Amino acid sequence: MKAATPAFARKPHNNSKYRPDYVAQVQELCRVGTTDTMLADHFGVSRETIINWKKTYPEFRAAVLNSKKNAEIEVTASLYQATLDRVITLRQAIKCKEIYYDENGKRVEKERVEIVEVEKHIPADFRSQQFWLRNRNPKQWNEKYDDTDDLQQRGVTLNLGFGQNPLGDDEAAG
Numbered sequence: 001m002k003a004a005t006p007a008f009a010r011k012p013h014n015n016s017k018y019r020p021d022y023v024a025q026v027q028e029l030c031r032v033g034t035t036d037t038m039l040a041d042h043f044g045v046s047r048e049t050i051i052n053w054k055k056t057y058p059e060f061r062a063a064v065l066n067s068k069k070n071a072e073i074e075v076t077a078s079l080y081q082a083t084l085d086r087v088i089t090l091r092q093a094i095k096c097k098e099i100y101y102d103e104n105g106k107r108v109e110k111e112r113v114e115i116v117e118v119e120k121h122i123p124a125d126f127r128s129q130q131f132w133l134r135n136r137n138p139k140q141w142n143e144k145y146d147d148t149d150d151l152q153q154r155g156v157t158l159n160l161g162f163g164q165n166p167l168g169d170d171e172a173a174g
Helices: 022-031 036-043 047-056 058-082 126-136 168-173
Strands: 086-101 107-122
Touching: 022 036, 022 058, 036 047, 047 058, 058 126
Parallel strands: none
Antiparallel strands: 086 107
16 A cells, blocks of 8 residues: 655646745745735635645745744744833934134034934833733733632631620610
8 A cells, every 4th residue: 555645745736826936925924924814815826725835835834834933933022022121222313513703703603413322211011011921821910810720619707706796785875
């Protein structure tokens, strides 16, 4: 009995619309979050065709998977950075004015633009922190976390006293 050929090693159909230059296109498209359905629209084919191309063309499949994974890594790193206080250095143009008097005693103003480096504090983003913590450790940070499985139900006994006025009837009336 002949062993089955894996889907990704199958030969392409002669009538396939696939072209090798699609690899570069799919890398750019998937880097910005394009789904298989969106890829199908872009290439003018069905979603099933995109799935078949991923099975048939290893370089196409690798481009889709690697680009999506790299985009996820970049977004994760960016989200993490947003959760932290940080200081960044910016280049900023400033206008400098030089005032002097010429040999005739006339006031002269001379302006120039200089590029300087300025440090700017970027505060941590609360929503990013909240999102990060709730998704990384929902047991500790999610408001809606159901902890009934974690703790056994315990009865609570309240001591409400004996129903008597501790001051006595005479003091309560007066």
